[in-house]
Amino acid sequence: MASQWKMTYFPVKGLGESIRFLLAYLDKEYEDHRFNVEDWPSIKPTTPWGQTPVLEANGQTVTQSIAITRYLGRQAGLCGADAWEDMRIDEIVYVINDLRAELAKYHYEKDEKRKEEVKGTVLSTTAPFYLSRLDAHVKANNGYLANGKLSWADLYFAAISDYLSFMYGSDITAGYPNLTELREKVLALPKIKEWVSKRPVTNV
Amino acid sequence: MASQWKMTYFPVKGLGESIRFLLAYLDKEYEDHRFNVEDWPSIKPTTPWGQTPVLEANGQTVTQSIAITRYLGRQAGLCGADAWEDMRIDEIVYVINDLRAELAKYHYEKDEKRKEEVKGTVLSTTAPFYLSRLDAHVKANNGYLANGKLSWADLYFAAISDYLSFMYGSDITAGYPNLTELREKVLALPKIKEWVSKRPVTNV
Numbered sequence: 001m002a003s004q005w006k007m008t009y010f011p012v013k014g015l016g017e018s019i020r021f022l023l024a025y026l027d028k029e030y031e032d033h034r035f036n037v038e039d040w041p042s043i044k045p046t047t048p049w050g051q052t053p054v055l056e057a058n059g060q061t062v063t064q065s066i067a068i069t070r071y072l073g074r075q076a077g078l079c080g081a082d083a084w085e086d087m088r089i090d091e092i093v094y095v096i097n098d099l100r101a102e103l104a105k106y107h108y109e110k111d112e113k114r115k116e117e118v119k120g121t122v123l124s125t126t127a128p129f130y131l132s133r134l135d136a137h138v139k140a141n142n143g144y145l146a147n148g149k150l151s152w153a154d155l156y157f158a159a160i161s162d163y164l165s166f167m168y169g170s171d172i173t174a175g176y177p178n179l180t181e182l183r184e185k186v187l188a189l190p191k192i193k194e195w196v197s198k199r200p201v202t203n204v
Numbered sequence: 205m206a207s208q209w210k211m212t213y214f215p216v217k218g219l220g221e222s223i224r225f226l227l228a229y230l231d232k233e234y235e236d237h238r239f240n241v242e243d244w245p246s247i248k249p250t251t252p253w254g255q256t257p258v259l260e261a262n263g264q265t266v267t268q269s270i271a272i273t274r275y276l277g278r279q280a281g282l283c284g285a286d287a288w289e290d291m292r293i294d295e296i297v298y299v300i301n302d303l304r305a306e307l308a309k310y311h312y313e314k315d316e317k318r319k320e321e322v323k324g325t326v327l328s329t330t331a332p333f334y335l336s337r338l339d340a341h342v343k344a345n346n347g348y349l350a351n352g353k354l355s356w357a358d359l360y361f362a363a364i365s366d367y368l369s370f371m372y373g374s375d376i377t378a379g380y381p382n383l384t385e386l387r388e389k390v391l392a393l394p395k396i397k398e399w400v401s402k403r404p405v406t407n408v
Contacts, residue, residue: 049299050333058288067294074287083278084262090271095253101305111318129254 005030009053010037012204015065016053018159021186022072022152024195030057034200066093066156073152080147089146089153092137096157099130100164107167127168135176143182158186166204209234213257214241216408219269220257222363225390226276226356228399238404270297270360277356284351293350293357296341300361303334304368311371331372339380347386362390370408 007023009016011034023030035043047054048063055062062068070090073079080086106122109115134145142148145157161183164172173180186192211227213220215238227234239247251258252267259266266272274294277283284290310326313319338349346352349361365387368376377384390396 049302049337051302062291062295064295064298067291067298070294071287071291074290083275086278087266087271087275090274091266091268094268094271098253098255114315133253 006033006056007031007053008033008035008043008047008056010034010040011200012163012202013159014163014204015160017163018069018156019053019055019065019072020195020199021155021159021192022069022076022078025078025155025189025191026072026076027191028072066097069093069152069156073155076152078150078152078155080151085147089151092145093153093156095130095134096153096160099127099134100160100167102126102130103164103167123168127172131172131176131179135178138178138182143178143185145182154182154186155192158183158192163204210237210260211235211257212237212239212247212251212260214238214244215404216367216406217363218367218408219364221367222273222360223257223259223269223276224399224403225359225363225396226273226280226282229282229359229393229395230276230280231395232276270301273297273356273360277359280356282354282356282359284355289351293355296349297357297360299334299338300357300364303331303338304364304371306330306334307368307371327372331376335376335380335383339382342382342386347382347389349386358386358390359396362387362396367408 005023005028007016007019007030013020020032043052044050048061051063053063053065053068055068062071070079070093073089080089102122106115106118109118138145144150145153157179161172173183187196209227209232211220211223211234217224224236247256248254252265255267257267257269257272259272274283274297277293284293306326310319310322313322342349348354349357361383365376377387391400
C-alpha cells in the first residue's frame, strides 16, 4: 500500500541503522528492504542521487541518512528544547560523521601500500583524538552527547558504532568508559533493545 | 565585549562563507577573524574538535559549518514550514556537501599520478552527475533547491559555489542555467549583495 513506509539499503547496518533505530523508537511500521550487493549497479541509477539509504514515505522519496535521522528524531521528541540545542545536537553528529569519514578513508583504500600508511595515522592519531575528546565530552554532558540529555545524536552514535568498529578493526568504545556506557544506555532503551534482538544479523 | 559574536576561520571563503552569508542576511554584527595559514598549527589544538570554522556566540563555542548555517537559517526564517520541509532542505545541502567532498578528494590529492587518475572520474563523471541532477532539481523546484522557495540551502549553495569552482578548476555553474540563475538570485539579495561587495577579496 502507498502509505506503507519503505527503506531501501544494503543488507548491512552501515549508514542505514540510525534510521532503523529511530523507526524502531517511534514504533513505526515500515518495509526494511535490503537488496543484494550484486543488484546495486541496477538499483543505483533509480535512486535520486545515486546513493542509499532511500526512504519512501508520505508519497515522497528522501535520501541522506543524517537528514532522515534528524527528521525522525524530531518526530520522536529527541531534539533540542530550542534551535540552539538543535545546533549542538547537529554539531556532535557531524563530529562523529567526520570520524566515520576518516575511518572510511582508511578502510576503503584500495592501494595496499597507501592503506598501510593511512592506517598508522588514522588508528594511532585521528581515531584516538576523536574518541578521547568524545569520551570527555560525554562525561562533561551528563552522560549524553548533547545538552545533557538523551537526543537523536545518542541513537545515531549507538546505531553507527558497529560500523565504526568494523572499519576501525575493533570495538571503538573499548577504553572509553563514557562512550561504552552511553552506547549501553541507548541499547537498553526498550524499543531499541527489541529491534536489536530481532534485526537481521550482519557483520557490518 | 563578551556578547560580541566572533567567527574564526582561514582567510578564505571555503567552508566559512555560508556562515558569513547568513550573518550578513541577519544583519548580525560579528568579528570576522581570519587567521594566517601559518598560524593554524598553533590554533588547531585550541579548537573543540581540531577544526574551523569556529563560532563564539552566546558565551559558547560552536563548530561545524553546516550545523551553524542551519541554526542561522532558522533564525532568519529561511527554514521549512515544517519538519518535513526542513528535511528536504537538509537533504539537498548534504547532496551539495557530497559533491564538495568528491571535489576535495581530487583537489587535495598529493600523489600527482593518483590525482590524474581521480581527475578523470571526478571531472568527467562525478561532478557532471551531481551538477546535471542539481540543475534539473532546481528547475523542477520553482528555481530553488528545496520546497519551491528560498531557503538557507540556496544561500549555502551560493556561498560555497566559489570554493567548489576553485576545486573544480572552472565555474561549476557554467552550462547549468538553473544553477547559474539560482546563484545570481541569491547574490542579488540586498544584504548578500552588500556583503559580497565589501568582503575581503580572496581566490578561494
